[in-house]
Amino acid sequence: MQIKVLGAAAGGGFPQWNCGCPNCRDVRAGTLDAARRTQECVAVASADGERWFLLNASPEIRAQLESYAALHPRGPRHSPIAAIVLTNGDLDHTLGLLSLRESHPLVIYATDCVRRGFCEDNSLYRTLQRFPQQVTWRTLVPGQPQELSGVDGRPSGLMIEAVAAPGKPPIHLEGHAAYDPAENIGLVIEDRATGKRLGYFSATSGITPAVRAALDSADCMFFDGTFWSSDELITLGLGAKRAEEMAHLPVGDAGGSLEICAGIRAPRRIYIHINNTNPLLRQHSPERMRAEAGGWEIAYDGMEVAL
């Protein structure tokens, strides 16, 4: 299985447009040993390597697709993107759909509530409803695996299964609907031929038995690396909310993901969806050395993983 990280940052990217925190300030000044990152998006190739599935559609999708030649069109009107999979309805995961509006048929996998949250009361979505079947929605139901395919239905050789993960609704829907456990999911993607499994949990506030089982079965896991510590934004004077209030399990705190995941067997463990304030972004920070000593890698734009 070929995996390409197109964007590794949390919402806002790194640096973030209105942020002058030490990380953002110093990366702009060129004095920080850290790479800029666009907002989270990962591409996974079909077993034959010809087609690609995007995990989430970041606002920066245009530059992300251009950044990787395998994702370029092979004809006057063409895209190797067979489908897009949404893990929740956050704008940093969905806004890019509205940048794919050039009358191109799209297949989008999402849970029912994520689909409804994006499509209902959203006049902008009409830009993707210009002809019948411009968008084909396919429903992800936690615990029910299915084979990924594009608009032509041709099998990809990849099975996908959604796993409900503790989370929250997107900010623009908070308070507008009862919370559905399928608002936020992780993914297990398995290559049918090799049995290799990718676990993808880019946002979660905790590790349930189902999440744990998914991670334990994976050959490679991507996991929520938004914040190093619960009070990261508070300490920097940039916000009033703790990581958990934004539905993110911090990495380095007591009870954080470094500690909880220590026993997980996945040979490759990769933090993704990294906030601009996170010390993990700095190449030689003590926090990063601690994560690396625990067997973790830190995702970056352009990272490739082969399973």
Add this chain to the structure above:
Amino acid sequence: MQIKVLGAAAGGGFPQWNCGCPNCRDVRAGTLDAARRTQECVAVASADGERWFLLNASPEIRAQLESYAALHPRGPRHSPIAAIVLTNGDLDHTLGLLSLRESHPLVIYATDCVRRGFCEDNSLYRTLQRFPQQVTWRTLVPGQPQELSGVDGRPSGLMIEAVAAPGKPPIHLEGHAAYDPAENIGLVIEDRATGKRLGYFSATSGITPAVRAALDSADCMFFDGTFWSSDELITLGLGAKRAEEMAHLPVGDAGGSLEICAGIRAPRRIYIHINNTNPLLRQHSPERMRAEAGGWEIAYDGMEVAL
């Protein structure tokens, strides 16, 4: 007046994600004498050079703001962007607003119908309604000049006047409301101290007496350079619509803007909002040489103009 072009392309950018036309194909291959371009966005500085006004908010706004140091924050939470001006409700002009969602107060200038078109029936907009006055809308009324300012109301030294321009509603609102002539506007921005005037008409299907008067009064004009010819997409086999059906006056046809604008006095005339298919993008194409012989420049990302 300092003017910085952050993005010079029409919707979809150059190259466009699903386009393999000769321009897009060859620029990706590195065999075309042409520069890549992001989607249209232009920044204009206040008279004191300290604050900036964005004309339109492209989907690629994050990378565009990062591309120019004058637009970077000067504190932990700060932006030199004082306000954003919308010339219509097209997604390539408005989607970027939803990327400025980090709880930062925004001022947006738009006509009433463009504001309503963006805010009504748009649940995504709630991401900009997280606290009172997160967005301050200021109304542009064609023919009524006002002084641009940011959230603090401090005068910018720049007067702005909207000019109704022949256009159409954004695709996602077509057929959903009666057409209002203020759906699509051009801008005249004047430096109060020097009297220098910028005319900005990045999308129009024709030149009315009001548009003509605005252009005639300008020291520099940006004008709709979407398509070279009316049948550009049809000839390339990429679409069924003529330029005029998409509310764009072609550049090079009989009765096109090159011909109509030949007598306009603006010392600098610049085509912007250039579609990926347009031969103007190619540095030495016959079409480009014709435009340059007529006194026109072709906008590119990073272009600077001082008036």
